[in-house]
Amino acid sequence: MTSICFYFQVHQPVRLNRFNMFNNGTPYFDELKNKGILEKVANKCYIPTNNILLNLIDESQGKFKVAFSLTGIFIEQCQRYAPQVIESFKQLADTGKVEFLSETYYHSLSALFSQKEFEEQIILHRNLINDLFGQKSDIFRNTEAMYSNSIAKTIENLGYKGIITEGHEKVLSWRSSNFLYRPVNCENIVTLLRNYKLSDDIGFRFSAKWWEGYPLTADKYAAWLSRCEGDCVNLFIDYETFGEHQWEDTGIFEFLRHLPNEVLKYDHLNFKTPSEVVKSYKPVGVIDVPGILSWADIDRDASAWLENDMQKFAFEQMIKLEEKIKQNPELLKIWRLLQTSDHFYYMCTKWFADGDVHKYFNPYDAPYDAFLNYMNILQDIKNRLGV
């Protein structure tokens, strides 16, 4: 038996306002833009895709199941601007076939600078998910699937049974991502590794006319899945793929509607959530990741967020405030919102000139604008803190 394991990442950053050195008193966050984007994506993606999933779970009598990871700041923004989205996720939770994973509340890079802050954000998120959906997941996914031996150890110590990351050759070499592995020096936790090829076939290549797989149909894709070896095929995809990155007219919704049925035509395939996968299979080997592994870019490391000197400088300046800011509850929340990985992603200069995917998601004209804006806000916070 091979289990198909779907997990969708759902996240929207709280974008910053244009904060000039001269306009003191400007709010830090761009309420209008954040509201506008959330409402747009709710209508194009979250609501319609949730409805499709609800139907599919119902029609398949529970054979089809999926997992989500919703960031805390996504949920907060929904509560403010589109509460119907939360209701819709609650309906999914009520089916009993949908799992909600654990992550940092702020989609942050906290794992890279402070164990204490990292753990606090995990707990904040855990409580929020428990309050909303009555679930406490055994599976953790770190921001952008960032992973290392030490992050795995921390997560194991917090009692998790599984951790999600990228199934890349640079750590697997000849081995397949379609099995569970044990992080080095751990005993109670396993890794669930993303099958990036099959995941990106949906996430990135679905509507790519240059791709030999085009057009991708549900039966074709199910046939590919049926030929996979291993215990689990982990399809970890940004949820916004459905209707937002891949627009409705690409046929992405039709694809999704037909996929479970096509998969279930194969007797040796079934669907499992990440925690079911962890319970059903045994690890087949050990993985050793001394540096940072992530699912981003071709480099699959932390370089999308912390590579150039601007990113490192901004990050260091932000980190430095930890101790002082924790005595100031109002600013603490703002400081945490500034930890969201997206702010650092906007400052990335890799491939900037080529206008790639970084640009598509970037509200700034250039990484330099992103840096300066971030620093202006941070400076304002420092002034308020008296640093």
Next chain:
Amino acid sequence: MRVLMLGWEFPPAKTGGLGTHCYELVKNLGLKNVSVNLLIPKRSTPNKHNLKNVEIEEIGSVPIMPYNSSKESTTTFEKGYGWNFFKEVEVFNKKCVEAAMKKNFDLIHCHDWITINAGMEIKKRTGKPLVFTVHSTEYDRTANIYPLSNIVEIEKRGVHEADVVITVSKQMKHQLIERYGADERKIKVIYNGINASNYFGLTVKQRKNIVLFLGRLTNQKGPYFFLNTAKEVLQKKNDITFVVAGQGEKLPELIKQSIGLGIADHVLFTGYLSEEEINYAYAMADVYVMPSVAEPYGITALEAVASGTPVIVSKNAGVAEEIKHCFKVDFWDTHEMANKILGILNYPVLGECMRNNCYKEIKNFGWERTANRTIEAYRGIA
């Protein structure tokens, strides 16, 4: 291929990008075995260039210097242009036509309105195809303030009669389509270039908080916005020197303005700078600001980058279509310009990242590229 080229600025006598463009273009065309016969106005100092396959001929008897008028009082009508300027242009054009009749060539290539009348006449007489490079329009040079209608008419005719029109940016292309009703199909955008080895490159910055403006002191280049920005910057941080390099008709007003703003002790007007001094100015600056109201291309921005200096350019500048590792602002938005200048001065990593990346970016902007594209344009008609 033999090209009869009509120019009017040529180093060392130059006041702007056109001179640099002409020199680098003919030099690189020559190296690619395109033979060029270049006609330029009489020089005060004879030219000593020795370029392969390039023959330079001085025509007429008077140097033409439209921007650096020697007469102090000019009428509104001829603002900025010398008294006899239009007469001189006419004589130059006539003599170019006479000279052309004695030469063999496959096509005519003119630069800006000053030479296009001759170009059109030569085309009429010989039937040879005409290429017209528009480096700037009358609207640009006057920053839209009272463009002279006779020049506008010449430019318009030139754009219509030329077989190929070359512009130095996309925005210039659109301008010609909108203002002059130019036929989109015959316009080719060919960007300017930079010979980076002529500049200091990525030297270590001394960080003396120098903010540089360099250009003709005319409405077109936006020096007023530079000074207003300086005022705002100085409210936040005052150990800064704002250098206004270059000469032009607006110098007295600018000095007055800096006194009026109460920032005169932070502003340095250099007046005329030699090419060598200009290179030092670029390299010493911590940031180069080009707040042009109208800027068809803006080679100075590339020169600053080649000198290892981060740049802030006007969003509407042609160069902003090409370089990405810089700041782009609206020329009127002094608030934002001040914000960005302070950002570069306050956070050394910002300027460092920007100048390093931009320096890499302009590596491919050699004049050879401009020459290659120009040859492609020639091939389409001759």
